[in-house]
Structure formats: C-alpha cells, structure tokens
Amino acid sequence: MEYLILGFFSGLSLILAIGAQNIFVIEQGLKKQHIFLVCSICSASDLLLIFFGIFLFHHFIQYFNPLIELIFNFLLLIFLIHFIYSKIKSFKSKVNLKDGVPDISKFNIFLKTLGFTYLNPHVYSDTVFFLGNFSKNFILNQKLFFGAGASIASFMFFFAIGYLSKYLSQYAQNETVWKIINILIIGFMSLLAIFVILETIN
Numbered sequence: 001m002e003y004l005i006l007g008f009f010s011g012l013s014l015i016l017a018i019g020a021q022n023i024f025v026i027e028q029g030l031k032k033q034h035i036f037l038v039c040s041i042c043s044a045s046d047l048l049l050i051f052f053g054i055f056l057f058h059h060f061i062q063y064f065n066p067l068i069e070l071i072f073n074f075l076l077l078i079f080l081i082h083f084i085y086s087k088i089k090s091f092k093s094k095v096n097l098k099d100g101v102p103d104i105s106k107f108n109i110f111l112k113t114l115g116f117t118y119l120n121p122h123v124y125s126d127t128v129f130f131l132g133n134f135s136k137n138f139i140l141n142q143k144l145f146f147g148a149g150a151s152i153a154s155f156m157f158f159f160a161i162g163y164l165s166k167y168l169s170q171y172a173q174n175e176t177v178w179k180i181i182n183i184l185i186i187g188f189m190s191l192l193a194i195f196v197i198l199e200t201i202n
Helices: 001-015 018-032 035-063 065-094 107-118 120-133 140-172 175-201
Strands: none
Touching: 001 035, 001 120, 001 140, 018 035, 018 107, 018 140, 035 107, 035 120, 035 140, 065 120, 065 175, 120 140, 140 175
C-alpha cells in the first residue's frame, strides 16, 4: 500500500506543474467543451506512458551494471534539480486563462488533445523517464502499485480540473494559491532528490 501512496503523490507532484496541457484542460472546462473526452485522453495517455516507463526500466534493469545505474541516477538527479529550479522560477510567472479557445468539433478537440499530450516533451520526461527510472529498483508487485497510484493521481487530477474549473476558475488564477501548491511540490520533489542521492551513495 505504501507504494500505491508513493506513486500517487509522485504522479500528483509532477502533474500539478502548470503546463500547456493542464491549461488546455482548464480552458475546455471553462468553455464546457467535450470535457469527458479531453480528460479521458489525457488520463489514459498518462496511464499508458507510466506503465510503459515502468516496464521499460523493469526489463532493462537485468542488463544494467553499476556504472549504467549510476549514470541513470545521475540523470534522474539532474532532472529533479531542473524540475525544482523551474518550479522556483515559476513564482515570477502568472497563470493566464483569459484567452479562450475556439469552439471546435469533437474530432478537432480529439486531435488537439492528442497534440497537447504527445507533442509535449514533459509528458515523456515525467512519466516514462522519471517514474520509470524512480521505480527501477522496486520488485514487480511494488512497480504495479506504484504505477497504479501515479495513474490514479492522473485520472483524479484531469477530471477534477476539467469538471471543476468552471467553479474554481477564480482560484486557479489566484497567484497565492499557485505559490502554495508550488511550495508543496518543491518540498516533495526535494525529498525525492535526497532519496536518489542516498541511494546512489549506498
């Protein structure tokens, strides 16, 4: 159960970052445009990529030697530091949801959501690289719980911001609220970075 919780908070910390995909989902919620379709595509895509990353590292781990594992931990640490740094920098930026999106068909929304999802490099770095690499030393059962927790976080987050954005739009544009969220994210990701450092040393 602890790996389910770890996966949930790891996935939630990554997905809470303000990015183009999240803003697009919020915009669709505010305009009440095909919200279920948009949230389903984003959530299902995260699930597929999360487990792809987990099992990619699961099958490659048998070919790892200590040097390769050290390199991956080093790259993971760099990614964590860069992520934390970008979140600190985001304190200077503001969330802008005033610009609406055009009223388009379900098919166009489908294509646009795929674009925001699969053309976004952060989707791959967060799901495949980070979550896959972070869970590479877990046993199979722990990987499954970890992936399930991260996937649950994605489904909860996307459907929450999609369906509640019309009610919470005034808070989504509140700088103070986003700063508090970012502080919590920075704190949790910093703990993960310390964990990686200790794992590398040992």
